[in-house]
Amino acid sequence: MNARAAIPGIAAPANTDLPVLAPAAARLSKNTTRERQEGAWRLELKAWYGFVLFALLLLAIGVAEAQSGGDSDRSLIATLVRWMPVILWINGNGFVLNLLISFFAMAIGTVGGAALGLGQISIYKPVRVICWSVTQFFRNSPWLVLLFAIMLLFPFEVRILGEIYSIPAWMKATIGFSLPVMANLSEVVRGAVQSIDTGQWESSEALAFSRMQQLWMIILPQCFKRMIPPWMNWYAILTMATPLCSIMGVEEAVNLAQQAMAAEDSRPELLAPFYTFLMLVFFIYCYPIARWTIYLERRYTVKN
Amino acid sequence: MQAIYDWAQDLYQRTGINLVFIYEEYERVRFIEGLQNTIWLAIICVILSVVIGVVGAWLQGSHFRILRLVVAGYIQFFRNTPPLVQLLFFYFALGKTLENLGVMPMYDAGGWQQPLIGNFGWAVVSLSFFAGSFNVEIFRSGIEAVPTSTREAAEALGYTRLKSYIYIILPLAFRVSLPALNNNLVNLVKTTTLAYVIAVPEMMYTANQIWSDNVNVPEMMTTLFFVYITLVGVLVWLMHRWERSMRVPGFGQTA
Secondary structure, three states: OOHHHHOEOOOEOOOOOOOOOOHHHHHHHHHHHHHHHHOOOOOOOOHHHHHHHHHHHHHHHHHHHHHHOOOHHHOHHHHHHHHHHHHHOHHHOEHHHHHHHHHHHHHHHHHHHHHHHHHHOOOOHHHHHHHHHHHHHHHHOOHHHHHHHHHHHOOOEEEEOOEEEEOOHHHHHHHHHHHHHHHHHHHHHHHHHHHOOHHHHHHHHHOOOOHHHHHHHHHHHHHHHHHHHHHHHHHHHHHHHHHHHHHHOOOEHHHHHHHHHHHOOOOHHHHHHHHHHHHHHHHHHHHHHHHHHHHHHHHHHHHO | OHHHHHHHHHHHHHHOOOOHHHHOHHHHHHHHHHHHHHHHHHHHHHHHHHHHHHHHHHHHOOOOHHHHHHHHHHHHHHHHOOHHHHHHHHHHHHHHHHHHHOOOOEEEOOOOEEEOOOHHHHHHHHHHHHHHHHHHHHHHHHHHOOOHHHHHHHHHOOOOHHHHHHHHHHHHHHHHHHHHHHHHHHHHHHHHHHHHHHOOOOHHHHHHHHHHHHOOHHHHHHHHHHHHHHHHHHHHHHHHHHHHHHOOOOOOOOO
16 A cells, blocks of 8 residues: 555645645646647737737837928838738738638648547557657647748649649748648647547447447547637647748748838838738737637536 | 768768768868757757746736836737747847947957847847746746745745745745746747747758758758757656656646
8 A cells, every 4th residue: 555645635635625736726737738738828819919019000100200201202101001912912922821821731730630630549559659750740840940841842843744833932831831730730639539538439339339430420529629729729820920931932921021121221110110010910810819719718618 | 980970971972861961070060060059049048038937927926016017018028929020129120229329239259340149149038038928927827826825924934025935935836837837948949940030050050051052951951850859859858857856746647
């Protein structure tokens, strides 16, 4: 008999109501466990960030206007308005491209992640080991290294049935972004499946469901609800990470903003308004997603 | 050592796999410097960010409202903007402005003037503040986890606020915070690659130089993956060991 087992408050329930550690400890521990499993922290965006960013933008514009000395040609509002369509949507570049990359990367990541995650709980050991290794590999490599690897190792054109198709840089960036997302979603899937009570597996087995049927008809429908909040959180994180590919010269919002500033003689007073504007755009897009994630999470946890 | 160099040379001749950073002296020095820089960057940032976390969490319990507001503002700013933007801001906006204003101390680097905080320095500052902002939150939760009765007991024994923080609250809070701290530090080590964008000669940047000079992208990429996976793996292993030995008995196993 283990002597420790009898110590109250350590291995046995404490026989006092004095708290050993305040509830904050349990909260922190819960969040950490979740973070470890999902591979990212929960985005906590608040509405007032938007107002602060907007105020900063106005302030930066005001300061820059004062510096330009009323010269209408160098007026900051005019400059920003002139470049806004370029930074946001013209030619399908700019912020639209950020969104496009995020959609496709998320789609590829979701399909790959689901496959890898289910592979991780396969009954065949080799499949399990391979899927686990792939997941760990992509989960633990820095995003920038993955991005570089795909950008440089992928061919810039492919020949299919004699036709030569060129692969644009943003498509390669999309694949580069989808890899870490895939690996992290794989862990989300695995964690969700493992969080289902074993009774569900046993009772469905007793009802003569095959393993495939068990997964598709009993287990996964229950997992689905638990996977939605982390999945959305990952989408928001991915969207905020897309400017990384501006380093490789993909013409997305940040890259174009930098080009725009260069075209405007790299005036230093442009830096603050342009970057604040970019942050505001990303915030406006990600805020509803982050709020919705928290809402869904609350709704689902109450039901459980 | 020579045997390994010969092996790499031989490998190149036989298979075309060009591990140039092993057999060629110049590239080897460059590679090792890059590796050292990455490891240094990681170690300094980890230590500084933990210090920032501890100090910030203490300041958050301060009696001065303004101090608390400043720390809260710092956390919100650094948590919610991308580290890439922070790095660019620190290096290009803040660093260059300080140099232009003549506030930045310069030193003589063999004929030309160099700013005291160069790109490596700004990478350290920016990444430490980035990770530090998460650490403040983590330590604050840890401190919140220490029951008021413990705090009152320390006060009753005549501890000042600072002393009770150092001797009573922090040791307890640290144990509670350690797992969360681990997550953040592992993230930090992965984020050090971003120093690439301000041309800090760390692993990523050096690898880029080597593959640009020798056109051996696949080999360097594989090496890069190997290096980072090893670094992260070692850190995770160390931290988990530490976590297990520092665990508060009976807490958090079921969570």
